[in-house]
Amino acid sequence: MGFRPEVGEKIVLNKDAYHFAKHPAVMGIDMPYGQEGRQGTVYQLQHENSVERIALKVFKERYRDEKHQLVFLKPLSSLAGLKVCSRYIVTKEEHTSVIEKSEDLANSIVMPWIEGPTWADILQEQRMLSKQQCFFIAEAFLTTLKIMEENEIAHNDLSSSNVLIPFLSENPIEGQHRIELVDVEQMYGPKSKRPSLLPAGSAGYAPMFLKGGVWQKEADRFAASVLLGEILSWCSEEVRNKKWTDASYFKTEEMQTECERYALLQQVLHNQWNGEIAQLFKQAWNSKTFAECPSFAQWHDAFNSAREIIKIDTEKQSEQEQSLFVSKCLEIARLLEERGFKQAALYEYKTIFNSLNPSTALKQELAYIIQTIESQEPGINSKKVLQSYLELATELERENNAEFACFVYSRIVQFPNIDHALKKEIESIIEEIKEEQETSFTEAAATITVPNSILQSRKQTKKQVEYDIDDEILNAKASNQPLTLTYEQKEPSAFSKWWSKNKKRILIIGSITIVVIGGATAYYFYTTNAKYQHFMEQARQAYHDKKYKLAEEAVGHAIAVKGKDEAHLQLATIYVAEGKNKIAIDYITKLIKDREIDKENNEAAYLLASANFRIGKYQEAVPNFEQALANNAKGIEPYKKDAMRDLAVSHMKMKEFEKAEDVIVKMSTKTNEDKAIVSYLKGQLATATVQLDKAESFFKEAIMQDSKNAIYAIELSNLYVLWNKTNLIDSAKKEVNYQQASQVLQAAIQKDMKNIELLNQLGIVYYEAGQFYESRDGGKSNAAYQQALEAYNRVVNSGTRDTNTLVNIGILYDKVGQGNEAEKFFAEAYSQNDEDPHVNFAFGMFKIKQKKYEEANRFLRKTVQANENEAEVRAAQEKLTEMKTNGWIQ
Secondary structure: OOOOOOOOOEEEEOOEEEEEOEOOOOOOOOOEOEEEOOOEEEEEEEEOOOOOEEEEEEEOHHHOOOOOOHHHHHHHHHOOOOHHHOOEEOOOOOOHHHHHHOHHHOOOEEEEOOOOOEHHHHHHHOOOOOHHHHHHHHHHHHHHHHHHHHOOOEOOOOOHHHEEOHHHOOOOOOOOOOOEEOOOOOOEOOOOOOOOOOOOOOOOOOOOOOOOOOOOOOOOHHHHHHHHHHHHHOOOHHHHHHOOOOOOOOOHHHOOOOOHHHHHHHHHHHHHOOHHHHHHHHHHHOOOOHHHOOOHHHHHHHHHHHHHHHHHHHHHHHHHHHHHHHHHHHHHHHHHHHOOOHHHHHHHHHHHHHHOOOOOHHHHHHHHHHHHHHHHOOOOOHHHHHHHHHHHHHHHHHOOOHHHHHHHHHHHHOOOOOOHHHHHHHHHHHHHHHHHHHOOOOOOOOOOOOOHHHHOOOOOOOOOOOOOOOHHHOOOOOOOOOOOOOOOOOOOOOHHHHHHHOHHHHHHHOOOOHHHHHHHHHHHHHHHHHHHHHHHHHHHHHHHOOOHHHHHHHHHHHHHHOOOHHHHHHHHHHHHHOOOHHHHHHHHHHHHHOOOOOOOOHHHHHHHHHHHHHOOOHHHHHHHHHHHHHHHHOOOHHHHHHHHHHHHHHHHHOOOHHHHHHHHHHOOOOOHHHHHHHHHHHHHHHHHOOOHHHHHHHHHHHHHHOOOOHHHHHHHHHHHHHHHOOOOOOHHHHHHHHHHHHHHHHHHHHHOOOOHHHHHHHHHHHHHHHHHHHOOOHHHHHHHHHHHHHHHHHHHHOOOOOHHHHHHHHHHHHHOOOHHHHHHHHHHHHHHOOOOHHHHHHHHHHHHHOOOHHHHHHHHHHHHHHOOOHHHHHHHHHHHHHHHHOOOOO
16 A cells, blocks of 8 residues: 555654644545646645644655665755755665665655645636736746756756645745745756656646657757646636646647647737737747757747736736725715714725825815814814714715725724724724624625715714723824725625624623623524524535535535534535545544544444545455344435345355345335346346356346346446456357447437437447457448447437546457547547556557557656556556667667
């Protein structure tokens, strides 16, 4: 088993104690913060006695013996964007006790932790960035690249996943550049040693002219040009919506072609920035070597005009924000004046007047207003002014306009010489409203001005709280300091939160009454339950719609509001549906251990059983199924049939055939659906005990009893394929079996034309038939492959493009002699997961047929290094040996 640390687990490195940090994005379970990449997994370690965070990179087995060039890398850590070059190796000599715990830690790397999303994260989330943000990220990235170019070094494997952006981090670490590059182990340098495993470029960022590994100082130019183009264009919604996958904007087969995505990027670069930047991107796109791509010095020069564009845009935005801010201040003055708070209105008008440019027309109007009010109010009473602002803010809150109330409170905080204690109280009120808005049960639209309906409504008769204000708090003269932009608050929830909102105000004078406490407490329980039910309903609906991420988030909110068994088990159910079975198991086990859920809870036992069943841990599944089914399956009645079915299958997998039969006998046969399940299980039991003729009869019975359930047709067709791979029948019977298998599936598809599982299975059956006929009848073989292609293309046309389907289509196109089409589908599968050993094996074998031996060598070596499928590894090793013996590869 590979290295699997626990959250909080301690580790001593260089005499400093650290522990493995919890993953911030995984709710409900303690999972270590690890980010898996091409070469290994990077874990976050937290220092035991300080806020220091470091990164521990644990390499996959095939990269573990690489020699890390510390002498070359360490000095580079002083360059902007290369912090991770500061590192040391975990060796047996210096960290004996650490490596004794896990051999996987040998030769791992310790380096600074880089905080922030990767560019791949931005692509995946389709996160909106402003034009200024895009420029700042691109400029920081280019700064690092230019410095590297000047030092004749290259990252050698740039892609969206190894560009981190501390600039966008919510918890930035001091001293980190706006962007930082990671995965620097195979960096090129004039004196660096060539690694044994050279990177061959990442999908969506590798040029078409790259046929093997890359090792040269210009290696970054093409990929960096693509990344710069993506980053600068990301402010365009059309570009964001057009991206290909979660890891790249372009498809692999689109690289360096005049495709639609390229044309769009060119257009946006030209329109948003300038023709020079668009031209540099075009130069890289049309290059035939890395040296033909523009240098980073050229990119830097082209950015000069872009900097001017950003400066102008920033000034315009600042003017717009200032204009909006002043209009809101004017609104405060107007509201104060309309409510009869003349002195406070005069103070606000004077503050605005003193902040404006003397040439503005508004200043002339304000001078007239100030003169008019001063004729009525010759002096300003500082205590009365502050009291007026507080009353206005409180009234706005009662009128359910907390966003504008916050703005008024923020103006109070800006008063000169305000008492420190009062300032803290006001800031606390603002923070309280902000928190209430974030956890609001209902979202309200934000407003920036007070509606007339509020202005015209009756004044509250409730007496305003009298604060103890010294006359020195506020000077009679208005402040000459410029107006300060304040944080924009969001619109609050319903009026009914008034008591909790005003808690701070009441605390200031220490007058909370028993009635208030009682009312607030009762209301708290009412709203808490309402919030909980609302989030749970959201979760159930999202789960029903198979929007599991949304369901997970909603349940997380429900647990935060009011942790209940129902919510915890709903989250575990979502984990199982997402295929996160190990997470589900760990989550439920921890809940039982912490006594948050009773160990006798049948639903928890069923979920544990199901999760273990799905990952093939039948010994762990069986006792949990048995517990869940005890007492007539109390608590899991809707799942009783499923539980009994999976318990029977578990016994079969463990070769406990008599126990499986005992379970099947006890199952209900009241309805045709019940009978079909029993027949299906009997068919599986007969298959497991090699009574294939009996299995055929049972599966046919299941189809007759419940023809709508596609699984029975799939299992019968599987039986025919399995039967044909034995020596129990002759060729004539095998031919009949393939015909029957396809007929059974075709009949089921007629009843459910869009069933992906049925179409996939039909493709498998026709492929197997093609293999069977290949040495007997070329015409029938080719016809079977064409029919398989038709089935798989229907799957793809429905929107399903998983790697296995794409590889299968590639294999089939190769079988029927359409190499170009085969290449496209292999390339797409590779772009989805270039580390998948099966994808690399299929692509490598295809490349041998094309006599592209260097490419085949690269793909097949990945299959061998992964060492997952024994048959594929053996076949890959044989082909590699053959190519080397024949002199086709070095």
